[in-house]
Amino acid sequence: MPTTYLEAIREGLWEEMERDPNVFLLGEDIGVYGGAFKVTAGFIEHFGERRVVDTPISEGAIVGAAIGASFLGLRPVAEMQFADFISCGFDQIVNFAAKCRYRWGAAVPMVIRAPSGGGIHGGPFHSQNPEMWFVRVPGLKVVAPATAYDAKGLIKSAVRDNDPVLFFEHKGLYRRIREELPGEEYTVPIGKAKVVREGRDLTIVAYGAMVWTALEAAEKLAEEGVQAEVVDLRTLLPLDRETVIESVRKTSKVLLVHEDTRTGGMAGELAASITESVFEYLDGPVVRVTAPDTPVPYSPPLEEAFLPNVEKVLEKARWLRRY
Amino acid sequence: MSAAPVSTLPSTSASGEPAELAHKCLYYMTLMREVEDRIERKLYRQGKIVGGVYVGRGQEAIPVGTALLAEPDDVLLPSHRDMAVMFIRGMPLGRVFAQYMGRADGPTRGREGNMHMGDLKLNLVSIISALAATVPVAAGVALAMRYLGKPGVAFSYFGDGATSRGDWHEGVNFATVQKLPVLFICNNNQYAYSTPLSAQMACANVADRGPAYSMPAEIVDGNDVLAVHAATRRALEQVRAGGGPYLLECKTFRMTGHSAHDAAHYVPKELFEEWERMDPIARLRSKMLANGWADEAGLERVRAGILREIDEAVEWADRSPYPDPATLLDDVYEQS
Numbered sequence: 001m002p003t004t005y006l007e008a009i010r011e012g013l014w015e016e017m018e019r020d021p022n023v024f025l026l027g028e029d030i031g032v033y034g035g036a037f038k039v040t041a042g043f044i045e046h047f048g049e050r051r052v053v054d055t056p057i058s059e060g061a062i063v064g065a066a067i068g069a070s071f072l073g074l075r076p077v078a079e080m081q082f083a084d085f086i087s088c089g090f091d092q093i094v095n096f097a098a099k100c101r102y103r104w105g106a107a108v109p110m111v112i113r114a115p116s117g118g119g120i121h122g123g124p125f126h127s128q129n130p131e132m133w134f135v136r137v138p139g140l141k142v143v144a145p146a147t148a149y150d151a152k153g154l155i156k157s158a159v160r161d162n163d164p165v166l167f168f169e170h171k172g173l174y175r176r177i178r179e180e181l182p183g184e185e186y187t188v189p190i191g192k193a194k195v196v197r198e199g200r201d202l203t204i205v206a207y208g209a210m211v212w213t214a215l216e217a218a219e220k221l222a223e224e225g226v227q228a229e230v231v232d233l234r235t236l237l238p239l240d241r242e243t244v245i246e247s248v249r250k251t252s253k254v255l256l257v258h259e260d261t262r263t264g265g266m267a268g269e270l271a272a273s274i275t276e277s278v279f280e281y282l283d284g285p286v287v288r289v290t291a292p293d294t295p296v297p298y299s300p301p302l303e304e305a306f307l308p309n310v311e312k313v314l315e316k317a318r319w320l321r322r323y
Numbered sequence: 324m325s326a327a328p329v330s331t332l333p334s335t336s337a338s339g340e341p342a343e344l345a346h347k348c349l350y351y352m353t354l355m356r357e358v359e360d361r362i363e364r365k366l367y368r369q370g371k372i373v374g375g376v377y378v379g380r381g382q383e384a385i386p387v388g389t390a391l392l393a394e395p396d397d398v399l400l401p402s403h404r405d406m407a408v409m410f411i412r413g414m415p416l417g418r419v420f421a422q423y424m425g426r427a428d429g430p431t432r433g434r435e436g437n438m439h440m441g442d443l444k445l446n447l448v449s450i451i452s453a454l455a456a457t458v459p460v461a462a463g464v465a466l467a468m469r470y471l472g473k474p475g476v477a478f479s480y481f482g483d484g485a486t487s488r489g490d491w492h493e494g495v496n497f498a499t500v501q502k503l504p505v506l507f508i509c510n511n512n513q514y515a516y517s518t519p520l521s522a523q524m525a526c527a528n529v530a531d532r533g534p535a536y537s538m539p540a541e542i543v544d545g546n547d548v549l550a551v552h553a554a555t556r557r558a559l560e561q562v563r564a565g566g567g568p569y570l571l572e573c574k575t576f577r578m579t580g581h582s583a584h585d586a587a588h589y590v591p592k593e594l595f596e597e598w599e600r601m602d603p604i605a606r607l608r609s610k611m612l613a614n615g616w617a618d619e620a621g622l623e624r625v626r627a628g629i630l631r632e633i634d635e636a637v638e639w640a641d642r643s644p645y646p647d648p649a650t651l652l653d654d655v656y657e658q659s
Contacts, residue, residue: 024470050470056500061459061493068463068477071398071443074470076463091490095451096460102654104431104441104449138655162657238656 002178008148009113009169010039012155013077015185017047020075023159026053026062027079027113036081037115037174059088066110067097075159076110083116083168084128097164098139110165111158116144117170117209117259118291118307123298129208129260129291131168135237135269141190142237144168146211148179150234153188161190170209177212191235193243199227202253202320205244205270207233210257210308217313226321236266241273248274252283253320257308262290284323287316341549342616345607347391348548349622352383352604354629355407358416361633362423363583371641372423374436379404381546381578384603385510387411388551389478389571392559396475398464400448400457403438404510404577405480412445416632420640433646446475455485458494458507465503476504476562484515486529495568499536502567506558507538509570510545512577517589530572538568545573546603549610576601 003011017023024047025040031054034041044052055062059080066076080086086093093112100106118127134140141163145151151169158165196211197218206214211232218228229247233240248254254274256267267288274286289308297303359378366372379386386405390412393399401408409419414430422429422440430440431449441449448464450457461479468475485491486509498505509529513520526532533540539561543554551573558569576598580587611617 053466053501056493056496058493058497060490061462061497064456064459064490064494065463065466065497068448068460068465069467069470071448071460071464072467072471072473074467091453091456092459095453096456099451100449101656103435103439105654106441106443106449107657141656 003148003181004175005148005151005169005177006037006039006174008152008181009155012152013040013159014043016156016159017043017051020159022073023075023077024051024053025077025079026055026066028055028057028062028081030054030079035079037171039113040079059085060092063089063092063097063112066112067092067100067108070108070110071106077159078110078112080112080114082122082126083114083130084125086112086114086130090133093134093140093164093166094137098137101163102139107162108164109162111155111167112164113167113169115171116168117172118296118303119172119209121298121300121303122296124295127296129168129258131166131236132260132265134166135239135266139163140237141165141235142168143190143235144170144208145234146170146173146208146232148177149181150188152181153186154190154234156187157190160187165190168208172209173212188234191238191240193231193233193235193240195229195243195247196232197228197230199229200251201227202255202317203229203231203244203247203251204255204257204313204317205231205233206257207236207266208259210259213308213310213313214257216310217317220310220314221317226317228317233266239269241270241277244270245274245277248278249281252281253323255287255289255313255317255320257289257313259291259308261293262288263293265290284320287320289313289316342611342614344552345549345611345616348384348387348552349604349607349611350625350629351387351391351407351411352548352607353626354410355383355386356380356604357629357633358419359406361637362420363579366420366423366637367583372436373425376423376583377403377437377581378579378583379406381598381602382510382512382575383407384548384551385508385545385573385575386480388548389506389508389555391552392555393478394475396446396468396473397478398446398448398475399478400450400461400464400480401438402450402454402457402480402482402485402510404482404512406438408480409440409447412447414442414445414447416636417639420637421643424640425645426640426643427646428640428643432650453488453490455481455488455491455494457481458485458491459497460494461505462494462498462501462503465498465505466501468504474563476506476559478506478508480508480510482515483509483511483513483520483529484518484523486532487515487523495536495538498568499538502565504562504565505568506555506562507568507570509572510575511572512575514577514581514590516581516585528572530570533570538570539566540570540572542572542574545575546598546601546606548603548607
């Protein structure tokens with residue numbers, strides 16, 4: 001039976017809680033209700049209230065309490081109901097959790113799960129991609145899986161990691177993506193990108209839901225005789241520049257795609273890294289396909305205009321191919 | 324070698340428990356006063372400390388009266404005017420000076436200055452500059468204690484100004500909803516930087532915030548160390564018995580500016596004069612002499628011992644190297 005992206009996260013959490021009694025969950029409506037997206041449905045019945053803590057609507061307290069609990073050797077997994085609300089716990093994440101090890105040698109083995117992304121008509125406060133607020137914070141790790149396989153393997157690695165990990169799960173993928181997962185246990189390493197489609201003509205780099213957009217575009221391009229290579233970043237911090245650069249060395253043309261807004265986005269950072277490292281390999285400009293610099297709008301035609309999609313990727317890819 | 328925990332705590336004459344406690348309190352309050360004087364009035368002015376300096380002069384009774392009741396399993400989260408907590412938990416003097424002087428042997432190895440230090444081996448959690456950020460963290464520490472079946476209490480220290488922040492309210496709310504073993508300790512020194520209490524909150528006392536959270540709250544004279552100690556004992560009995568959080572508001576006064584660079588012209592002179600007469604160290608000394616718990620010569624010997632200890636610790640810290648710039652990138656993450 002194929003497993004959805006959502007079930008993969010759920011299985012990963014479940015297995016880690018079975019494996020390690022110090023792993024526990026906290027967040028809003030995650031216990032009795034099973035979470036806004038039902039990722040933790042059935043957990044409180046199996047693991048009990050001690051290990052599945054329903055909290056007040058209080059992101060500062062959720063993150064702060066997770067930090068404090070981690071000081072005593074626990075491995076808290078905190079859920080932000082929507083990634084958009086993570087800003088309410090911002091100070092705890094960027095000033096407290098991220099800097100503890102560097103400042104005074106205290107490990108903060110904590111995971112924050114944050115359902116992010118648009119395409120569900122959630123409007124400005126239920127659709128954002130806030131990953132880059134955190135990618136600029138040394139001390140944090142930021143993960144954004146695209147596949148069910150990676151979602152499960154990465155949540156397990158995140159729980160076992162001894163540094164604070166932000167786990168951005170794209171809610172548009174929750175029930176859209178289904179894969180056969182291995183029966184035996186596995187993990188996926190944090191900090192490693194993956195070439196998910198090989199090609200020699202141009203590289204498309206993406207993460208999260210945009211990986212699927214990139215793959216679909218690559219299929220279309222193949223019909224036009226263009227072999228696109230697709231790199232799934234999987235982890236945004238620490239960033240695996242090597243895999244991207246290696247691919248660009250091979251294809252000499254690169255398209256950077258993300259659902260996040262443009263200015264200060266991951267594409268800008270990658271563009272700088274690429275031109276610094278392999279400028280002489282490039283046969284064309286480094287091109288970005290991203291959301292524009294606006295809040296995420298609600299109404300379907302506006303949201304569609306906002307989000308990158310296969311057509312927008314194809315248009316830029318064809319242009320770059322011809323360059 | 325001043326990297327060892329403080330060790331010159333005098334063995335007191337056998338005048339019974341109150342006398343012994345008084346000697347202990349006086350020792351730690353004097354130690355804190357003299358260490359901070361050395362930091363603010365010597366090392367900072369000599370340029371040996373290059374960053375900000377925030378002292379707790381006049382507030383020593385609060386960290387001392389509370390932390391002396393901490394058990395080994397308790398976790399303490401001191402704020403920036405609670406230095407004595409560090410010493411009572413066994414942080415060596417030399418390391419504290421090394422911290423202020425930006426040296427490799429400070430507890431943060433030069434990554435941080437002033438009271439921004441901690442050591443989980445001593446069950447001490449470091450504050451960050453955003454005040455009240457440790458309040459929800461204290462709740463998490465207490466949650467973990469209960470989770471692990473450990474007997475400890477989290478000691479959460481903060482000033483009056485910190486109670487204006489959302490973190491304070493979120494942390495207190497979470498701790499009270501969960502009935503966690505947290506002792507909330509407010510050093511109400513009546514000023515948050517230049518802002519007086521009346522511009523900080525509409526209620527008269529920080530303790531007035533307690534009932535909103537169904538939390539017992541008590542006001543104590545924060546310049547009377549034995550009163551702080553007695554109130555802490557009462558509070559801890561309830562917290563340790565599973566009664567949930569308890570708020571102790573210690574009324575005191577900040578006898579300095581916010582930091583070493585702030586002359587505090589905005590504080591009326593009369594207030595300083597009024598509170599100078601209530602200095603917690605002078606008060607305890609008088610009481611000890613009046614009760615026959617000590618004599619002048621004995622107390623002077625203790626103070627002289629503290630000054631020697633400080634001299635040695637400063638020398639030790641001054642010999643400690645500056646951190647090697649090659650370590651700049653270390654420990655952002657766990658080293659693989």
